[in-house]
Structure formats: C-alpha cells, structure tokens
Amino acid sequence: MSTATFAERRAALGLCVHCWLTVLLLAVLVWTSFAYLSVDLSSLFSIESGSSMARFILRFFPPDLGGEFLRRIARGTIETLAISALGTLLAAGAGVLLALPAAGRFGAALKVATRFLLNFLRSVPELVWAALMVLAAGLGPFAGTLALALHTSGVLGRLFAESLENAPPEPARALTLGGAAPALAFAYATLPLITPQLVAYSLYRWEMNIRMATVLGFVGAGGLGQMLYYELSLLHEPQACSIILAMLALVVLVDAASAWIRRRQMRSGG
Amino acid sequence: MSFTLDRVGLIHPGGNAPEQRALRAVSIDAARGERLAIIGPSGAGKTSLLRILASAIRPTEGRVSVLGQNPWQLTGSQLKRLRSRIGFVRQSPPLPPRQRAITAVIAGRLGEWPWWKSALSLIYPVDIAGPRDELARLDLADRLFDRCDRLSGGQLQRVGVARVLYQRPDLLLADEPISALDPALADLTVSELHSEAESRGATLVASLHAVDVALRRFPRVIGLKAGEVIFDLPPAKVSDAVLSDLYASETVMLPPREPRPSDLPADGCVPADLPGGGRPDGAVPPRAI
16 A cells, blocks of 8 residues: 655645635635724624614505505506616617627728727616716606617627627528628528527516616616605605515516526427 | 639648648539539548639639639629529538528529519518429428428438529539438439539539449549549449549448449339429429338
8 A cells, every 4th residue: 555645745735725825815805894894793783773674674564555556666667668678679789780890790990899889888887877878868768778778789789799700601601602792691691590599698688677677767767766766765665665576576577487488499499 | 615624723721730732733624514423532622623613712723714704803793693603502501590491492592683682582582482393393392481400411401402403503513412312312303403404504513422323314424533633534434443443542442333232222213214304393293202
C-alpha cells in the first residue's frame, strides 16, 4: 500500500484553502455592508418593531371588495394587459427591423451602430424609461407602453439578431443561386427557420412585461401600479390590498397561460 | 453550346490545413439538350464540378461559360437572370422544416416571378396546380400541403427535384438526386428529369453513385477521379476495366458489377420504360411499390 505523496497532500489542501478564503471573504463583505449602511440587525427582530409591523399589515384587511371598486380594478387590469401587449408588439416589430442590420446584413458599419443602439435601449431599465416617458408624453398608459416598447426593443432586437446569425445560410443561398432576390430568399428560406424562435422570445418577453407593467404605474405610467400608488399615498390600505391581490392573480394567470402555450408549442413543434 | 469548361481547376483554401485541390484541368463541353452523368468515387470532385456550373463557386483556374455567358464577368442583375435559368438539385435539399411542400416548390420560380407575386405566394400560393403537377410526377401529389418536417428523407429529396422541375431551367444540374430513393422511385425520378430536359431542350447534368443507372439511362457518361476526368464516353464503351480503374483504390475492393437477381424488385413493379415525352397532366402515376 502506497502513502499519499507530499505533492498530492498539497494539491488536496490547495482546493480547500480556496474554499475557506472565499467563505472568509464573503463574511467580511457581509459584515462591512451592514456596517456601511448602519443597519441595526437587532432592531429587525425586536418585539416592538414586530408588533408595529403586524399592526401595519392588519390595516390592509379585510380588502375592499365593493362592486364599484372591483370594476375599477378590472379596468386597471385590462389597462395593464393592454400596455404590456402593445409594448411587446411594438418592440417585436422594431426588434425585427433592428435585427437585420444588427446581424450584419447591411454591412459592418451599420452592424456596429445598431448593436450600440440596441445595447443602449436595453441597458436603460423599464422604470427609468417610464419616468422619462412620463415627462415626455405625460402621465398615463401611453408613457408605460412607450417605456416597455423601448426597453424590449433592445432585448428582442439582440435576441432576433442572434437567431438570424445562427440560422443556417444554405436554404437562402439555394434560392439566390436560383436567381431569387435576396429579400425574397430571406422571406422564403430564412424567416420560416427563425419564426418559431421569434414567437417564443416575444411570448416570453410579453410574460415579463405583464409583470413589469404592474409596477410601471408607480412612476405614473398607468395600469394597476398607478392605482396602487394612488391608494397607498391616500393611506387607503383595504383598497391597496385588493389591488395587490389583483396583481397576484394576474401574474399567476399569466404564468399558467404561458406554460400552457409552451406545452402546446412543443407538441406542435414536432 | 450549353456550357464549356476549359481546363478548369479548383483549389479549396485550406485555412490552417494544407490547401486541397478539388479539380484539375477539367475540360467538358456540352451542347444544348445533352444529358450527362458524372460518376466517380466519393471525394472525386463531382459536387465541386456541379457547383462551378451552378455559378456557386468560382474556379481558381481555367475558363467557364454557362449558357453562353461567363458568370464571373456579369453585373449583379445579369448574374441573377443567368442563375434563374440554372436549376440545381441538391443531394439533401436545404428546405426550412416548417415550410409546406407547396411553398418549397413555388420557391423555384422566385427568380422568374415579379416580386409581388412571390410575396403574395407566402400568404396564399398564386399557383397551386403547377406545384401539384410537379409533385405528382414524382408520386408526391398527396403531400402538397404537408410540412417538410413531416416528410421522409426520400420524400424531401423529391420535393427538391420538384422545385427545380417547377423552375423550368435551361441547365438542369443534379447532385446525387436519387441517393435517398428506393430503386423504383430512383428510376421514376431519373425518368422525369430526362423527360423534362427532353421536352424543353434543356441540358441535364447529374452526378450519380448508382453506376447502373448512369450506364442505363444516360447517353454520355463522364468518369471523375481525384479531380480529373478519367473518361468521357457513351455508356456502351464504358467497360468493366474502365470502371474498376475509376473506383479502384488501395483499400476498398469493387463489388461485382452485374446486378444479381436478388437486387431487382421481385414483383416487377418497376416501370420498364416510362413515357418519355409530356408530363402526365395532373394524372397521378401509379404508385410504385
């Protein structure tokens, strides 16, 4: 029986030194973060703050389920859905248009320029776009739609461009070799290859945008979020509770619907 | 003259690997309406030769003239017009999986149709009878509205042939057009390629691995080996010695060439000689096997 060599022992130890150093570093980071923010951990768990939090939560119950208010919630829900659908649809259209130059179909210069534009659109969060659009277009759903469309254009344009670049070139090449114009070869050969991906990406972003649209209202961009902000600032907790429940129901429904669509797509995707 | 290749050579740039010579001093002339088969071992340069004729790649040496024009001296629109007169059947046709067979066939005429007609056909096919007839010639009429990913390899290969038949080219190139077909369908497909070429005076060039089909069906057979033309003969003059020379290699032995009785379909369903002239006018040919 052979014993472990010194080099083996050192190699085995080396891995663990790394682990322990990482753990130590994390601990120091957590501690300094608390110290820097001067967060007092003990107050989070004190009885006094616990009871005040419970009192605050109890003020939300029972939720306001009056017929008139439920009708307003329904209108808000539809507005949120409409904002997200319209925003995603606009973004999908713009995404396709921007994906063509971004995939290098019109030369290297336009590729770099469009990629920069897409990065810019994408790197500004929806909430910031919404705040800007509220200033530009005024309070209401129009600002929310624009905000979602701008940010999602950046995301979908990038994803669509990647689908385009990864699509095999042979089908379109076969058609241009038969004398077809490049645009028609694209429509007949490349588009059918990438359409399933484009639809899947758009549906996925729509799902995310519905959730986002419920929050956008906080900066005044319409929908359930704006209602929630309004009721909360008037300290109408029961009404706010109903709105939060409506948001929850909406998100659960959207999740279920998108799961159903994905299952169906997979089955028909053969 | 349908095409002229004059001492054509092709060298694939190797990248990191050493560059590879695909064709060496290939000279072939074909008159309008001629029908040629190209045979030879794998890697002999058959596909490269066809791709040069299709103006897909530019030869590194020599002179090419296709349908009276040098494709590499044309303007963009002239080249487009020339290419719309060249049909190229690929061994495995590159068709989008979700496209319907009818749309895949219609795409054969994109070079000829005005753009609005092509664009409209994406939504509703402008011509339904035409693609149906071409598919019917290849025993696929019942698959007209099926998606390509619902078709088998042999059916897909025939959709690719139907697209080129629908294109009605003056130069019909076919790269292993029957590699995925059973003997009966292979015979039918070769017959239809011949009758198409014959009825319109088009030139047909097909590369084939099935030596018996090449010798039986083509009036002119070209043997290609290691990028060079070994022989260019009528089939009657292609002897066993010539063939074994063509396919000879140090490692692989050539199987006996005579078809054994067991290779032939038992019940004689193979049409001995299909009518060569016109198309069957929408009539579905009897289902082979």
